[in-house]
Amino acid sequence: MTFADLLDAVRALGVDALAGFDRDALIAAGVDPARVRALAGVHEVYFGPTRFRAQQRLGVEAARSGGHSLDKLVLIERYMANIDDAAARWRVRRELLSVRGPPAALRRAAQQAAPAPERPAGPDRVRFSRTRGGKRSLTVVGSQRRMADLEHALMGRAPGVGPAGEEMYDALWELLDPAGDADADAGAGAGAGAGGVAAAVPRPLLLIPLASWVRIMRGEGDDTVLGLSDATTMTGAEFLNQVVATGAFELEAALFHPQEGAVNLYRTARFANQKQRDLARAVTPVCPVPGCRHGAEACEIHHIQAWKHGGQTNLANLVPVCRYHNRINDDDQPITGRSNGRGRIDTAHGRPTWVSPRGYPAKNPHHAHYGAMEQLFGTDPPPD
Incomplete structure (x- = not known):
């Protein structure tokens, strides 16, 4: 097929191409399911049952005479979802079918109509x-009055010589941390002043292969990345400078079995103690x-x-789960066999894993390779 043949085929794909629409045949042919759903909606409008038979007939005639491609018809229906009344939809639809020109012109008309x-x-x-790339974003949603007050305060502190967004970022930290270091991105220790934001203190665990630990102790840790339990990372050099060299933090060590995980404490209380946590x-x-991030x-x-x-409060039965996923976890499926459709947390070889409602295990790849079992024993669980 030449490019000219392709253009002819695209021009020929108008509303009449959907007269014999077959959803299953399109999916079997490899068409994207989202595309199939969009075309199914267009087919329903122009060829499906409706109480607006006259409007439907006039719409088909307008789509033919206007030479509208299937993509344009899909675009029109995307905007029709903004109109609740069926009669009003047909009125606006016919108005848009009279628009000539490229899709951009049709889109502008649809946004107005x-x-x-x-x-x-x-x-x-x-x-x-x-x-992402060593940085995080913060989104705050509040009343327009409060946001306007905050913007005014930040702009008042901005020097006005550089990009406003970057200057307001520095001004925000001056507001949050008036007695701390304005350039607190480089390390811990900021936020010591009254009303300031205390730095999140990393609690590094000795989950490092021996060869990597030796390199860190020799001062060669720039290329060694350590994962922390607040879902951030630091290099071996940063670990030395911020934690070990200060003498302000204790170094903790944890021992793990390659299949059983951490050592257990059995059912004495519902809530885990600090060591278990x-x-x-x-x-x-x-x-x-x-x-989940x-x-x-x-x-x-x-x-x-x-x-x-009857679950035990022991380490083999405990796993950190965010508040939302802890609330929706299917606690009853292993007992009743009935699923709530939300999935649940299980464990294998000491590695907590999410299990889908149909029973398929899936891991969260985000930051997970810094976990103790992966650090000590690799990503593949050992044979039984």
């Missing part, structure tokens, strides 16, 4: 992103649900076998 409703902002909240975070430095330091301690079902 069927503007998207204003999305609710949701509750006031603060949200932190996962780490520390070891559980060492095994799993992030929430184990795939896609929350570090173990921000997680709750979850019973794999629920306490209400």
Whole structure:
């Protein structure tokens, strides 16, 4: 097929191409399911049952006479979702079918004829992103008055000689940490002043292969990356400079069995003690649900076998899970056999893993390779 043949084929794919629409045949042919759903919606509009038969007939004629491609028809239906009344949809649809020109012109007309409703902002909240390139983003949603006050305060502190966003970032930390170091990105210790933000203190565990530890102690740790249980990382050199060299922190060590994980303490109380929490975070430095970015330091301690079902408060049964995934975890499926459709946390070879509602295990790849079992025994569990 030549490029001219391709152009002819694209021009020929108008509304009549959907007259014999077959969803299953398109999927079997390898068409993207999202594309199939969009075309199914267009087919339903122009060829499906409706009480607006006259409008449907006029719409088909307008789509033919206008020479609209399937992509343009899909674009029109995307904006029709913004209109609740069916009769109003047909009126606006026919108006858009009269628009000639490229898709950009049709899109501009659709935005005016069927503007998207204003999305609710949701509750006031603060949200932190996962780490990308050594940095995180902070999103704050609040009342427009409070946000305007904050913006005014930050702009008032900005020198006005560089990019406003970068200067407001520095001004924000001056507000949060008036007695601390303005350039606190480089290390811990900022935020000591009254009203300041205390730095998150890393609690490094000895989960480092011996050869890497020797390199760090020799001062060759720049290329050795250590994972912390707050889902951040630091190099071996940073570890020496910020933790070991200061003498302000104690170095903790944890011992793990390659299959059983950490040593257990059995059912005496529902809530884990501090030592159990520390070891559980060492095994799993992030929430184990795939896609979750929350570090173990921000997680709750979850019973794999629920306490209400006789689960022990021991290390083999404890795993850090973020608040949301702890709330929706399917505690009852192993007992009742009935799924709530949300999945659950289980463990194998001392490695906590999320199990889908259909029983398929899946790991959270984010930061997980810094866990104790992976650091000490590798990513592949040993044979039984």
